Amino acid sequence: MYTPPMFKPDRAASLAFAEARGFGTACAWDGSKPIASPMPFYLSFAADGTPQALFHLARHNPLLKLADGVSSWLLAVNGPDAYVSADWYVSPDQVPTWLYRAVHLTGPVRMLSDDELAVQVDTLSAKFENWLLPKPPWTSAKMTAPRLEALKKAIVGLVMTVDEVEGSFKLNQHKSEADYAAVAGGLASQPDTGSQQIAGLMREARPQAFATETNQLEGTVP
Numbered sequence: 001m002y003t004p005p006m007f008k009p010d011r012a013a014s015l016a017f018a019e020a021r022g023f024g025t026a027c028a029w030d031g032s033k034p035i036a037s038p039m040p041f042y043l044s045f046a047a048d049g050t051p052q053a054l055f056h057l058a059r060h061n062p063l064l065k066l067a068d069g070v071s072s073w074l075l076a077v078n079g080p081d082a083y084v085s086a087d088w089y090v091s092p093d094q095v096p097t098w099l100y101r102a103v104h105l106t107g108p109v110r111m112l113s114d115d116e117l118a119v120q121v122d123t124l125s126a127k128f129e130n131w132l133l134p135k136p137p138w139t140s141a142k143m144t145a146p147r148l149e150a151l152k153k154a155i156v157g158l159v160m161t162v163d164e165v166e167g168s169f170k171l172n173q174h175k176s177e178a179d180y181a182a183v184a185g186g187l188a189s190q191p192d193t194g195s196q197q198i199a200g201l202m203r204e205a206r207p208q209a210f211a212t213e214t215n216q217l218e219g220t221v222p
Contacts (some may be wrong), residue, residue, distance in 0.1 A: 001102070001104045001168055003166065003168040004174075006173045006174045007168050007169055007171075008167065008168065008169075011165050013167065014103045014166070015043060015051055015103075017077070017169075018053075018077045018103045019042065019043040021103075022127060022128065023039070023040050023041070024039070024041060024075045024076055024077035024078070026038075026055070026057075026074070026075050027073065027075075028066040028071060028072075028073045029071075030062070030066060035063050037057060037063055039057060040128065041053050041055035041075070041124070042124055046161070050161060050162065051162035051165070052160060052161060053105055053160040053162060054112075054120050054123070054124070054157070055120075055157075055158055055160075056117065056156060057155065058155060059154055059156050064111070067109045067110060067156075068108075068110070069108050071108060071109075072107060072163070073107065073108070074105070075105040075106070076102065076103075077103045077105070078100070078101075078102045080193070080194045080201070081100035081101075082099050082100070082190070082199075083097075084098065084099055084172070084186070085186065087186075088183050088185070090178045091176065091179050098170075099170050099171055099172060100168070100170055101168070101170075102168050103166065103167040104165075105160065105164070105166075106162070106164040106166070107161045108160070108161055108163070109158050109159065110158070111158060112157030112158060112159055116157055117156075118152070120157045120159075121140060122139065122140055125140065171202050171205055173205070177206070177208065178209075180206055181209045181210055184202040184210070185199075188200075
């Protein structure tokens with residue numbers, strides 16, 4: 001991933017982003033063309049601290065032929081993104097751009113054993129069921145044993161040993177505070193969720209750029 005230094009998050013931030021997102025696209029090269037599949041995942045760590053990404057694919061997915069524990073795969077994890085109009089800047093002679101957060105995890109992938117798959121399925125569902133609290137979590141224990149076993153036979157569990165972590169959090173960090181705040185304001189005024197999320201991330205990253213705005217608001221309070 002090409003990432004200018006000003007947009008590059010540290011390793012811990014990149015891994016935290018990937019784990020929080022929990023959904024990405026696995027890509028591998030079959031010798032003649034790339035193959036890719038989107039899927040949910042979760043992160044774990046080996047005894048030596050090496051990150052691992054765990055997921056599963058349908059048994060007939062062609063990617064499985066490449067899960068030899070040696071060939072390197074790419075897991076691309078994308079977050080919110082948004083288009084920026086050049087008209088939103090305070091400074092002249094600007095150009096349109098796109099802001100986003102993304103992380104790439106790279107490493108070999110191997111298949112999990114049946115016992116490992118059982119743990120992976122339950123851990124993965126628990127991760128996302130937690131998003132729905134206070135709803136009582138769904139667990140595989142709610143299924144009949146024959147049905148659960150039939151579904152497990154239709155998938156193959158996988159684990160990526162993450163050798164490389166790359167991230168790009170492009171939020172206009174290199175712009176002046178005036179331009180930065182103006183673009184965040186333009187994004188916040190858009191109806192789509194991506195623009196609003198990017199605007200929120202910009203505020204979190206550089207709150208000082210909005211100090212004048214905050215002071216003006218506070219000044220209107222009687």
